[in-house]
Amino acid sequence: MELDPLILSRIQFAFVVSFHAIFPVFTIGLASYIAVLEGLAFKTKNPAWVKLSAFWTKVFAVVFGMGVVSGIVMSFQFGTNWSNFSQASANFLGPMLSYEVVTAFFLEAAFLGVLLFGRDKVPPGVHLLAAVMVAVGTFISSFWILSANSWMHTPAGTEFRDGVFYVTSWSEAIFNPSFPYRFAHMVLASFLTGSFVVAGVSAWYLLKGREVEANRKALSMCLWLLLFIAPTQAVVGDFHGLNTMEHQPIKVAAMEGNWETSRNVPLLLFAIPDQENQTNHFEVGIPGLASFILTHEWDGEVPGLNEVPVEEQPPVAIVFWSFRVMVGLGLLMIAFAFAGLVLRAGGRYWQTPWFLQGLRLMSITPFIAVLAGWFVTEIGRAPWLVHGLMDHSQAVTPSLTGGMALFSLIGYIVVYALVFSAGVYYLMRVLYVGMEDSYLDEEPNADRPKRPFSAAHVSFEFDDNSTEKPLNQRGH
């Protein structure tokens, strides 16, 4: 079998970026949650808020650490596997990616240490400021990355000359047409992720009867927030879709499984797209609804895949199904948000076992929805890397062979499997140990700058009580 470096590079990039993305998408939401908790603690002086904030800050530290480790790989992927793309787009993407890195370092240098280790060392107001600045920093970081990514979907403010993009207007390039929608969609997705994880973990603690007062507060907060952002996300997603239809109609055609441009297009609930024969099998749909959603008229015209040659179509099935996974999970999230509102009557939301069990399971769904959403937008752009201007085959590293790409792909899978299963396992340990002793393990010399993981004093092994160890063998 001939190994294709192009397809292997695409798989590798999808793998490392998917792996990386799940960490920041959580920390962005969590950072804001921690800032709110700190604000409440500052204002009310209620120790429950402090307890919650101290616990979730530990979780934040571990997830942030894993995000940084996986991020190191990302900053070299463009050069190793997509060197022609790097060379062509560096005038714009180079500064964007550098600003992201610089923002992250600045954040770490100035405020993260204070947030993680400074609770008893700096005045409460300064600690609150650090929490707010960390949250702001995560937004600025995602601002640069999403601007760079959006530009690849809707390139603007640049001129393509002799195979190289030159920036003609920084503001047009940074605030390119799809950027505001993608940014809003992604920020809300981060909030949804943070909320559902906190809600799910709180629900689990409530089922176990652990730290009931603090976890009931946390759950209540999350449910209020979800009530607003889950439906808002559906609206923002719709606007994002309309923007995509304007700039990348073929992606929308793939999302809808619509092979021919036509009016009165049904919204397909189920279908098996058949790219070879340019048709769907086993279609189940609601007549006219796709037309209505996309054009706000029942007989509006929806673009079809037949508007471009077959070789310029994205792989339809994966885009079609990823889109349904994302939307389906989004609707499920809205359902849980409203169930939470109904169960508020009589305070049943924190005492109803099926609801709490459901929330527990829901905590994984935002991650799946986010990855599915990225699959839709990234695979839906295929065969283009920079929409309409540069395709994947022009972008890949010319000297790359199939063997090299296979070597690194397998290598990254092995490395990530080892390293991140250890990381996720450790995160589970932190959750298992819980917030009961959050207050007790603040260290005496905690005014010093430290690494993120050192914010969590949890032993790596399950059956090991670290307090029984002599001091020089302990973790601190």
Add this chain to the structure above:
Amino acid sequence: MEMFDLVLIWAFIIGFGVIMYVVMDGFDLGMGILFPFAPTEEDRDTMMNSVAPVWDGNETWLVLGGAGLLAAFPLVYSTILPALYIGVFLLLAGLIFRGVAFEFRFKAHTSRYLWNWAFAGGSTVAAFAQGAVVGAYIQGFELTDRVYSGGALDWLTPFTILTGFGLLAGYALLGSTWLIMKTEGRLQEWAYKITTPLLLCVLGVFAIISIWTPFVDEMVKDRWFSTITVIWILPALTLLCAYQVFRSVRNRFEGWPFVATLGLFIFTYLGLIVSRWPYVVPPDITLWDAASAYESQLFLLLGLLFVIPIVLAYTAWTYWVFRGKVRAGEGYH
């Protein structure tokens, strides 16, 4: 409009970032290289403690270098990374393993030996890969039409294997002199003992490279033997530093061996730069050929001028806070 030659400013920034990375991550990689040979497990704890507060800050320079290279000298980024494809993978895999080992070793008890191996193995692979990169750089890269056109393992030659081992010894030397400065008692005694042999290894590789390089590349030979003679001051200073390491170890000085080793690295690095200046992707691409557009370099420079001083100040503060000796059983984590 183009008042300054930004290319030179950027060359300085990237060059500064590279040497910051090399010397700073160098001593903590060296800690990993020496790790399996330490006298006792308690000494290993102390070794790790001595770099624990600073190592991740050290590695931020690598990420900044990668992103900065893409922004300021994209042709370097898009030709050298493909040329070193396998090496870059090994480097990153090594850094990931040792980074994670750093975090988990302190929290592990029964699985600690696994993290010891991950730390030592990851550090050694990463250091060797970096040394091979230096060698590949001296060798030059095969380009066709501004695109790398060589093979997957062109970077792995007897010459680059030698430079790989050279940097391995160099980082171990940085590590051992760091330990002399930061520890006391049995561990410090051990560090004194291994420093001189490590220095001899480094000098041996240094000598072979100096003799070999002119044969590897005609231009380097010209640079050293015909055009500019003032640059001979650099190898002279390197040797002076080496002598200072030797002398200060014999006199049981504590700070000097590390400082002299830093000098050894800096002068060797400068020697490497003058060998190739102004070529940044040897043998044919100059800094100016490889630079991105003026407006792009300017756009990023404005932000960096604001952030770099803060990162430097934070770095200095961290080292200041953790100054002094590390003792057994005392940690910061």
